Amino acid sequence: MRSSITLIYPFLLLMVLSLIIVDKNVYATDEETILEIKHLSLEELMEVEVTSIATGTTQEINKAPATTTVITASDIAALGAQTLDEVLATVPGIQVSRNFFNYAPYYSVRGVHSSPYNPHVLMLRDGIPITSLYNGGRLLTEGSTPIRDLARIEIIRGPGSAMYGADAFSAVINLITKSAADINGTEAGARIGSFDTYETWLLHGDKWRGIETSFSLQYRDTDGDKSLVQEDFYSQIDKLYGTKSSLAPGSVSRSEEALDLQLGLSTVRWQWHGGTKIRRNLGNGMGILQSVDPEGRYQSDQIYTDLTYQIPTKTDDWEVSVQGNYHQQRWHADKLLLVAPAGALGYYDGISANVGTSEVQSRFNLNAFYKGWQQHLIRLGMGYQYGDLYNVTDVRTYYPELPEKAYLLSWSNSPNSFLESGIRQNWHAFIQDAYNFAPHWELTTGLRYDYYSDFGTTLNPRIALVWQTTPTLTSKLLYGQAFRAPAFLELYGRNNPVSLGNKELEPETIKTIELGFNYRPVQTLQTDLNLFYYQFDEGIGYLPVIPPPDNYPQAFLAQNVATQKGKGFEWQVKWQALDNLLLSGHYAFQDNKQTSETADEGSIPHPAHSAYFRTDWLFAPHWKLNLQVQWTGERERIEGDPRPPVADYTLTHLTLHYTPAPKPWEVTAGIRNVFDEYATEPSLGVNTQGILPIPYDLPLEGRTYFLEFNYRFQ
Secondary structure, eight states, rough: OOOTTTHHHHHHHHHHHHHHHGGGGGGGGOOHHHHHHTTTTTHHHHOOOEEEETSSSOEEGGGGSSSEEEEHHHHHHHHTBBBBHHHHTTTTTEEEETTTBOOEEEETTBBBBBOOTTTTTEEEEEEEEEEOOTTSSOGGGGOOBBTTTEEEEEEEOHHHHHHHOTTTTSSEEEEEEEOHHHOOOOEEEEEEETTTTTEEEEEEEEETTTTEEEEEOOOOOOOOOEESSSOOHHHHHHHHOOOOOOSSEEEEEEOOOEEEEEEEEEEEEEEEEEEEEEEEEOOBBTTTTTOSSSEEEEEEEEEEEEEEEEOOOOOTTTEEEEEEEEEEEEEEEEEEEEEEOGGGGGGTEEEEEEEEEEEEEEEEEEEEOOOOTTTTTEEEEEEEEEEEEEEEEEEEEOSTTTTTEEEEEEEEEETTTBOOOOEEEEEEEEEEEEEEEEEEEEEOOOEEEEEEETTTEEEEEEEEEEEEEEEEEEEEEEEEEEEEOOOHHHHHHHHHTTOOOTTTTTOOEEEEEEEEEEEEEEETEEEEEEEEEEEEEEEEEEEOOOSOOOOOOSOEEEEEEEEEEEEEEEEEEEEEEETTEEEEEEEEEEEEEEEEEEOTTTTTOOSSSSEEEEEEEEEEEEEEEEEEEEEEEBBBOOTTTTTBBBOOEEEEEEEEOOOOOOOOOOEEEEESSSSOOOOOOOOOOSHHHHHOOOOEEEEEEEEEEEEEEEEOOO
C-alpha cells in the first residue's frame, strides 16, 4: 500500500456532508427532479444506442451485425475521463495494459496479441485509419489521446477486415469528433490534478454563411507518474558481470506536453477536417531498452486533413461519396535516449541514441450504397493507399576502440541505420449486402480484396445473421476473417541482431465465430451476452538465425511462427434501478493458448477474468456521483517466463459532478484508485538473450486527484 495522502479525507468528508444535507424528498419524481435527470444525462445513458461502424449505415446497436459498443460524449463526461485509455478500460473484453516504451497504452482485446506495438487494434478518426507504417499500430510517441472533442466512440470487438482492411484484427475503434451541431456554441474548461497535471480546452461550433464550422483546441502538460521500478535490464546485466551500472531502483518517466487542434467545415454535400497533434517532453517510460532513463525524451508531430464529397445522383437508389485524406507523422528524440548507462558492458561513457522516423500516408476511397433491389442494401467500395516511410533518424554513441572516449555519430538514412526506408501501396475493393430475407431476419455478407505492393494479396469474408427472436430478444451469429499487414520494422529492420526484418513475411490472419444475445425485458433493463472462438495463424515472432550473419554471435529474424486459439464470453448489464440511479457492469472471461517455435517476448498476457461495476447516482438536485470498480484477475505468464502469475488488482474511482442548471457551468472533482491499490501491468517476458529485463512488472499510478471547471458561453 502506498503512503496515505491526507487530501483524500476532506474530499470524502465533502461527499458525506453532501449526502447528510440532502432533503428526504429528493427521491420524489416531481417535475424538478425529472428535469435534473434529463439535464445530467442519466436517461440518455440508458437509451438504445445507434451505430454505423458495423455496416457503414446507421442502425440500432442491438441489431448491428457485429459485437459493438458505443460510448457517447455524455457517457465520457459522466466518467470524468481525461484520456481515451480511461474510457476504453470500461469496455468488456478490453484490457488497457502498458508498453515499456514510453508507457504507451496497449489495448489487448480478447487476448489477441503477438507484438508489443499493439498493431491488432485498428484505430480510426472519423472513419480514417491513424496507424503508423513503422510499427503497424498507433504512433507510440503520440502520448495520451484527449477526448474533449469526441462526440462518440464506436467499437467493434472482433474482426473487421471485410470492411476496413488491414489491422482490423481483434477490434476497430472509431473516434468520431464533434460537429458544429454537437458543440452548438462555445465551451471552455480547465483541469488540474496530481503529478502537476494541467489541462485546458476550447470548443466552438457555429454556422457561418451556410457552412457549419467546428473548432477544438486541447492542451495538456504533466510531469507524469513517477512510480518506482526496483530492477531493470541493466540490473540483470550487473548481476551477470559484477558491475554497478543500472540506475534502478528508479522512477518511470511519463512526462508529456500535448497540443491538439482540429478544424471542421461542412455543408450538405461535403465535409472537411484538418488538424495537428504536437507532442513535446514525452517521457521515455522504461527506456528504449527496458531500463531506467530519467533524461531521455521524445517529440512527435502529426498533420492530417480529409475531404469527403457526396456526389449528386439522378436516382434515389444510389448514394455515392468520394473521400481523400493525407496524414504526415514524424517522431524522434527530444533529448538523447539512454541505451546503456555509464559503465555498462565496458562502455565508460555509456551509450545514447536519437532514433525516429518520418512518414506520409494518403488514401483515396470511393463508396456507394444501392437501395434499388428490394429487401437488399448493397454497399460497394474501392480505394488506393500510398505510404512512404521516407526518413530514418539514427544517431548513436560510437566508440572507435574501447576504452577510448566516445562521440555521437549519425547513421541516419544510411545502410547502417536500424531501419530501411520504404514505400507501400495498397489497392482494395469490397462488396457488402444486407438482406432482409424474412420478417425479423437479416443476413449480412461481405467480401474484401486487398493487394499490397510488399507482400501480395489477401481476401477476407464476413457473414452475420441477426434474428429479432422476440420483441425483447435479439440473437446474432457472426463469422469473420481478418489480417494484419507486417509492419515496416518487421519487414525492413536491420543492424540490430535481436530483431532483424524479413521481406518474405506473410500477413497474420484470424478467423472468428461469435454468438450474441441482447435482451431488454423492460425499458429500464438490458443485458448482453457474447460468446466467441478464434484461431489466429501466421503470428510474427523472432527465431534464431543459424548460422548467424557475419559480425553477430547470434541473431534473430522475424518469421511467421506463432498460432493462437482463444475462446470466452462477455456479459454486461445496464439497469436503471430508480429514476435517479443507474447501475451497470460486466464480466469477461477468456482462455487462449499460444504456440510457436520460440517463446515470444512480445506477448503480453491478457487476464482470464475481469469485471467492472459502475453507478451513476443523482443523489440531490444538481449533484451526481459516479462510482467505478474494476477488477483484473488471473493472468498466467507466457511460456518460458519463470515468474509467478501477474498479481490481481481492484481499482476504485469516484467522480463528483455539480451542475447548477440552468447555469452554464459545471464543476467536477474526482479520485482515481481511491484505496491506493498497488497495481502492475505485465512487463515483457524472457528476451532473445535469455534475460528477464523488468522482473517486477510495470507499476500503475497510485491514488490521484483532479478538479475540473467547465463553462458554456450562452
